[in-house]
Amino acid sequence: MPPFPHHKIQASISVRQATARDAQELCNLINQAYGSTSSWANADHTPQSQRVNLHELNDLLLNTRKHLLVATITSCGGQEKMVGCIQLEYCKNCPGCRLPPQSIFLSLFATHPDHQGQGIGRLLFQRALDVAVEWWSDELEAAYLWVMDQRQAIMNWYMKLGFESTGAKCETEGKLYHVLRKSILAREVPV
Ligand SMILES: CC(C)(COP(=O)(O)OP(=O)(O)OC[C@H]1O[C@@H](n2cnc3c(N)ncnc32)[C@H](O)[C@@H]1OP(=O)(O)O)[C@@H](O)C(=O)NCCC(=O)NCCS
Numbered sequence: 001m002p003p004f005p006h007h008k009i010q011a012s013i014s015v016r017q018a019t020a021r022d023a024q025e026l027c028n029l030i031n032q033a034y035g036s037t038s039s040w041a042n043a044d045h046t047p048q049s050q051r052v053n054l055h056e057l058n059d060l061l062l063n064t065r066k067h068l069l070v071a072t073i074t075s076c077g078g079q080e081k082m083v084g085c086i087q088l089e090y091c092k093n094c095p096g097c098r099l100p101p102q103s104i105f106l107s108l109f110a111t112h113p114d115h116q117g118q119g120i121g122r123l124l125f126q127r128a129l130d131v132a133v134e135w136w137s138d139e140l141e142a143a144y145l146w147v148m149d150q151r152q153a154i155m156n157w158y159m160k161l162g163f164e165s166t167g168a169k170c171e172t173e174g175k176l177y178h179v180l181r182k183s184i185l186a187r188e189v190p191v
Pocket of ligand 1: 110160
């Protein structure tokens with residue numbers, strides 16, 4: 001009889017706020033996801049070789065206006081592995097901000113390439129909206145995100161999640177992005 005495998009097949013996924021100690025693992029995860037050539041979301045564009053560096057992530061994790069949620073899998077042996085993340089930032093008349101007040105901006109949305117297409121992205125998105133409503137519901141009106149021009153696969157998915165194009169475009173580091181908006185008045189939050 002072959003030996004019983006030690007690795008665990010089933011693991012549970014949870015979502016928590018990132019801390020400064022997560023910086024290196026987050027950096028690896030984000031760059032792997034954005035740089036993956038096997039990702040369904042990258043099928044129609046050239047993946048980014050480096051989306052973020054460790055210095056930027058350390059700064060981000062110290063920024064009290066920005067919050068990173070991370071999805072983790074804990075094996076039955078108790079070991080935690082980071083499998084996804086999403087950043088949310090509350091925009092409240094911040095100087096120089098290009099978004100309307102009472103909105104959140106979502107970015108650094110990533111699932112580890114080995115775990116894409118398993119529902120982790122949708123889970124993170126929903127959790128980000130839940131958290132935003134919990135923290136800022138009295139004032140919150142909409143969520144915004146940017147999608148790079150010609151990324152039709154991911155654009156289609158965001159439309160399924162309730163985003164609409166605002167028609168606005170912005171350019172950063174020589175790349176063109178479409179600005180998408182989703183109303184998140186408390187009563188409209190998905191269940
Ligand atoms: C975008 C991303 C975070 C989504 O995470 P994910 O864990 O793959 O998302 P999910 O598993 O929840 O699947 C998302 C949807 O894609 C669909 N999907 C899965 N495989 C697919 C494929 N091969 N082609 C098209 N759609 C596919 C799923 O059916 C699902 O749709 P549903 O929610 O209506 O069921 C992830 O793909 C990623 O990290 N991509 C690279 C980084 C990136 O592009 N970030 C966003 C920048 S705007």
